[in-house]
Amino acid sequence: MGIETTLPEESPLLPEKHRFATLDDAIDYYTGEVTWRQLLQITIISLGYFFDAQQTFIGIFTDAQPKWICLNSDCISSATTCTLPPDSYSWVSPPQSSTVSTWSLQCGDPIIAALPSTSFFAGAIAGGLLLSPLSDTLLGRKRMLVFCCLLMSVAGAITAASINIWMYSFLRFISGVGRNMIGGCVLVHSAELVGKKWRPKVGVFGFVSFALGFLSLPLIAFLLRENSWRFVYLSTCIPCVFYCLIVQLFVDESPRWLFIRSRKTEFAETLLRISSPERRRASATELSESINWDFVDQQSQETMSFYSSIKLLFQEKWVRRRLVIISAAFFCVGLAYYGLPFSLDALSLNLYLGVVINALMEFPASLIAFITVGNVDRRISIFGLSTVSGVCGVLVAVVMNKGLQMGLEIAAFTTAVTVFDLIMIYALELFPTCVRNSALTVARLAVNLGGAIFKLAAAAGGGDKFVSFGVTGVAIFSVGVLVSLLPETRGKQWSDLMAEEAHQRYQAVPATEGGSDIG
Numbered sequence: 259m260g261i262e263t264t265l266p267e268e269s270p271l272l273p274e275k276h277r278f279a280t281l282d283d284a285i286d287y288y289t290g291e292v293t294w295r296q297l298l299q300i301t302i303i304s305l306g307y308f309f310d311a312q313q314t315f316i317g318i319f320t321d322a323q324p325k326w327i328c329l330n331s332d333c334i335s336s337a338t339t340c341t342l343p344p345d346s347y348s349w350v351s352p353p354q355s356s357t358v359s360t361w362s363l364q365c366g367d368p369i370i371a372a373l374p375s376t377s378f379f380a381g382a383i384a385g386g387l388l389l390s391p392l393s394d395t396l397l398g399r400k401r402m403l404v405f406c407c408l409l410m411s412v413a414g415a416i417t418a419a420s421i422n423i424w425m426y427s428f429l430r431f432i433s434g435v436g437r438n439m440i441g442g443c444v445l446v447h448s449a450e451l452v453g454k455k456w457r458p459k460v461g462v463f464g465f466v467s468f469a470l471g472f473l474s475l476p477l478i479a480f481l482l483r484e485n486s487w488r489f490v491y492l493s494t495c496i497p498c499v500f501y502c503l504i505v506q507l508f509v510d511e512s513p514r515w516l517f518i519r520s521r522k523t524e525f526a527e528t529l530l531r532i533s534s535p536e537r538r539r540a541s542a543t544e545l546s547e548s549i550n551w552d553f554v555d556q557q558s559q560e561t562m563s564f565y566s567s568i569k570l571l572f573q574e575k576w577v578r579r580r581l582v583i584i585s586a587a588f589f590c591v592g593l594a595y596y597g598l599p600f601s602l603d604a605l606s607l608n609l610y611l612g613v614v615i616n617a618l619m620e621f622p623a624s625l626i627a628f629i630t631v632g633n634v635d636r637r638i639s640i641f642g643l644s645t646v647s648g649v650c651g652v653l654v655a656v657v658m659n660k661g662l663q664m665g666l667e668i669a670a671f672t673t674a675v676t677v678f679d680l681i682m683i684y685a686l687e688l689f690p691t692c693v694r695n696s697a698l699t700v701a702r703l704a705v706n707l708g709g710a711i712f713k714l715a716a717a718a719g720g721g722d723k724f725v726s727f728g729v730t731g732v733a734i735f736s737v738g739v740l741v742s743l744l745p746e747t748r749g750k751q752w753s754d755l756m757a758e759e760a761h762q763r764y765q766a767v768p769a770t771e772g773g774s775d776i777g
Contacts, residue, residue, distance in 0.1 A: 284529070285452075285453050285454075285513065285514070285529070286453040286454060286455075288529050288530065288532075288533035288534070289451070289452055289453045289529070289532060289533055289534075291534050292452060292456050293532065293533070293534050293535075295531070295532050296451055296452060296532050298508075299451060299508070299509050299510060299532070300448045300451060300452070300460050300463055301463060302504060302505060302508060302509055303403065303444055303447050303448050303451075303464075303505070303509060304444055304448060304463040304464040304466075304467040305467055305501055306403055306407055306440045306441075306443065306444045306464075306467075306501070306505075307440070307441060307444050307464040307465070307467040307468040307471065308467045308468065308470055308471035308474075309407060309410070309411065309440070309471060309494070309497075309498040309501065310410075310437060310440045310441055310444075310468065310471065311467075311468045311469070311470075311471030311472040311475075312471045312472075312474065312475055312494040313378075313410055313414055313433055313437055313494065313495075314378075314437065315472060315475055315599075315613070316475060316490060316491070316494060317374060317375045317378065317430075318475070318599075318613060319475065319476070319479035319487070319490060320356065320357055320479075320487040320490055320491070321356065321357050321358060321371070321374055321375060322356050322358070323356075323358055323364065324349050324350065324351055324353070324355065324356045324358055324359045324364070325349070325350040325351070326347045326348060326349050326350060327347065327348055327350055328347055329345070329347055329348050330345075340364065340365035351483055351484070352484055352485075352486075354485070354486040354487065354488075355483060355484070355485070355486065355487055356487055357374065357423070357426060357487055358371060360486075360487070361422060361423050363423065370423060373423065373427045374423070374426055374427045374430045375430070376427075376710065377427040377428070377430045377431040377434065378430040378431065378433060378434040378437075379434060379706045379707075379709055379710045380431060380434065380710075381430065381431035381432060381433065381434025381435040381437070381438075382434040382435070382437055382438035382703070382706040383434075383438070383703050383706050383707065384431075384434075384435055385406075385434060385435035385436060385437065385438040385439060386438040386439065386699045386700065386702060386703040386706075387703070388435070389402070389406070389435070389438075389439050389699075390439065390442075390568070390695065390696045390699035390700065391568050391696055392405075393439065393442070393443060393446070393695040393696070393699075394515075394692060394693060394694070394695050394696050398511050398512065398515045398516075398519075399443055399446055399447035399450065399511060399512040399515055399695070400447065400505065400506075400509055400510070400511045400512070401511075402439060402443050402695075403439075403440065403443040403444065403447060403505060404502045404505050404506050405436075406436040406437070406438075406439040406440050406443065407436065407440060407498055407501060407502050407505070408436070408498075408499065408502045409432070409433075409435065409436030410433050410434075410435075410436035410437045410440065410495075410498070411436075411495040411496070411498035411499050411501075411502070412495070412499070413429050413430075413432040413433040413435075413436065414429075414433045414491050414494065414495035414498075415491065415492060415495040415496060415499075416429055417429040417430065417433065417491050417495075418488035418489070418491040418492050418495075419488075438699065438702060438703065438706065439699060441464070441468075441682075441702060442695050442698040442699045442702055443695065444464045444467075445461050445464055445682055445683075445686060445698065446512070446686060446694055446695045446698060447509075447512050448460045448461065448463060448464060449461060449686055450512040450513065450514040450515065450691070451510070451512065451513070451532060454751065454752065457752070458631040458632060458683050458687075458748075459628060459631060459632060461627075461631075461679070461682060461683045461686070462624050462627055462628040462631075462679070465620070465623070465624040465627060465679045466620075466621065466624045468620065469617060469618075469620030469621050469623075469624060472613075472616075472617040472620060473614065473617035473618065473620070475494075475613065475617075476610045476613045476614050476617070478490060478493055478494065479610070480610055510528045510531060510532060511524065511528060513525055513528045513529045513532075514691045514752075514754060515691065516528060517691075517754060518691050518692050518754050518755065568696055570692060570693045570756060571693050571696060571697060571700070573756075574756065577689070577693070577756075580688050580689070580697075580744060580745075581697055581700060581701075583740055583741075583743050583744055584681075584684075584685050584688060584697075584701050584740075584744065585700060585701050585703075585704040586704070586740050587681060587701075587736075587737045587740040587741055588681065588685075588701040588702065588704040588705045588708070589704040589705070589707055589708040589711075590708065590733040590734060590736045590737045590740070591674070591677060591678050591681060591705060591708065591733075591734065591737055592704060592705035592706060592707065592708020592709045592711075592712070593708040593709070593711065593712045593729060593730060593733035593734075594647065594651065594670075594674045594677075594708075594730040594731075594733050594734035594737075595674055595675065595678050595705070595708075595709070596705075596708065596709030596712055597708075597709070597712040597726065597729060597730040597733070598616070598651070598667065598670060598671045598674060598727075598730050599612070599613065599616045599671070615664075615668065616668075616671055619668055619671050619672040619675060620675055622672055623672050623673070623675035623676040623678075623679060624675075624676075624679060626643075626672075626676045627676050627679035627680055627683075630643075630676070630680065631680065631683055631748075634748075635746050635748050636680065636683075636684045636687070636741070636746060636747055636748050637741050637742055637744070637746055639680055640677055640680050640681055640684065640737060640738055640741045641738030641739075641741060641742060642738070643673045643676050643677045643680070643738075644673070644674075644677050644734050644735055644736075644737040644738035644741075645735060645738055646669070646673045647669075647670050647671075647673035647674045647677060647731075647734040647735070648670075648731045648732065648733075648734045648735025648736075649731070649735075650666045650667075650669040650670035650673070650731070651666075651667075651670040651674075651727050651728075651730045651731030651734060652727065652728060652731035652732070653666050653731075654666045654667050654670060654727040654731075655724045655726075655727040655728050655731070667727075670727075670730070670731070670734075673734075674730075674734050677734065677737055681737065681741070682698075684741070684744075684747060685697065685698050685701050686698065687747035687748075687750060687752070688744065688745070688747060690752075690753035690754055690755055690756055691752070691753070691754040691755070692754065692755055692756060693756070708733070712729065712730070
């Protein structure tokens with residue numbers, strides 16, 4: 259940061275000008291010990307993941323192929339409803355419980371029936387491309403989270419009023435536009451509210467929240483199974499609107515984002531507000547004067563345009579290299595993470611039971627991630643877990659015993675989720691604050707693309723378990739190989755500006771930077 263002096267630890271509470279050599283030093287001084295205010299805000303922020311999970315997987319139930327039974331001798335149970343007289347069969351659940359039976363899509367083009375879920379992922383990709391610069395530039399973390407949750411939930415609530423598959427798919431697209439940025443905002447915002455000791459661990463709050471949201475879906479769908487699918491949307495989207503209001507009223511903006519935007523007074527006030535009581539005796543002016551803003555002022559003027567953060571991602575060779583490799587790893591994670599739950603049909607499991615089992619596995623995965631993140635290097639842990647997940651995934655396609663298949667699928671999914679959690683934290687640490695959210699959003703686009711591609715691959719394979727689990731196994735194993743090409747980040751000081759990160763790279767040991775990342 260170009261700061262001239264650093265006072266010893268025993269210096270007065272609020273030191274003289276330019277005491278802090280880096281922003282990390284300032285944040286650690288004021289927020290090194292997590293306060294109840296920080297924990298409350300991190301918990302509130304992390305709930306965004308709860309609603310993200312609900313809208314991501316809601317189609318499993320609202321767009322499910324309905325089951326039917328024969329009513330008379332004209333019906334043959336091995337036939338399809340498309341070849342049977344209308345009075346010879348009946349839906350097991352009310353017709354309005356699924357969009358497929360509501361609009362009689364069961365006999366139409368399969369592509370049309372799959373259009374809503376495809377539109378949602380397409381919207382997520384479009385949203386990431388259009389909105390990702392806003393979080394790093396104009397809106398910041400807090401307002402971006404509120405905007406995206408509001409867009410996703412309002413579009414989801416209006417979805418309940420859809421009159422045909424085309425309106426339904428369009429609204430799912432709009433919902434997807436808002437959804438893609440939520441996960442990145444949650445992780446980045448939470449991590450930027452605490453010091454480096456807690457930074458890798460607070461992401462687990464979001465992962466647990468996502469698991470709870472995922473787990474809530476089969477419960478909601480089961481309770482509303484005799485009602486219209488429209489109530490499932492309303493029951494998941496209306497609470498999210500109130501969540502947006504809570505975030506707006508009770509959550510502070512990221513001090514790191516305020517710092518790189520050179521908003522000095524707001525930065526100091528926010529840092530003091532979330533700090534421990536014994537650190538609050540200083541005034542905002544005194545705190546601001548303890549930071550050297552000269553370099554930051556220059557950089558903020560150069561990076562205030564709407565797409566400046568995206569431009570920065572492609573200016574330097576080392577940034578482009580990291581972005582390409584981490585995006586490829588996220589693509590492979592997406593193939594496995596979305597592929598394994600959607601492959602459950604190949605194992606002939608009950609839909610509600612299968613989703614519940616996979617959702618429950620998110621909890622041990624979060625626990626493993628919490629333990630691993632503070633004790634094992636990122637590349638080693640990701641490589642080891644992705645290898646286990648890949649082997650288990652491939653074995654599911656090979657073994658014939660149903661119980662063993664289920665056990666291997668659970669192991670494969672649990673370790674794949676842990677890899678997903680760890681690589682999200684790893685991606686946060688790879689990029690400086692000025693492009694962190696944009697980089698993470700681009701990587702998350704690759705996750706959505708991986709999920710969409712898996713559905714095409716599974717459809718092309720006719721739902722065959724060798725194709726489904728073979729693809730996911732190879733994909734998740736590839737994640738560990740790709741991550742081995744990137745630098746290690748555990749324990750590394752976070753950079754805020756591109757010049758800081760570049761300086762750290764040239765000081766790093768070449769072996770830790772994956773060779774060509776330096777130079």
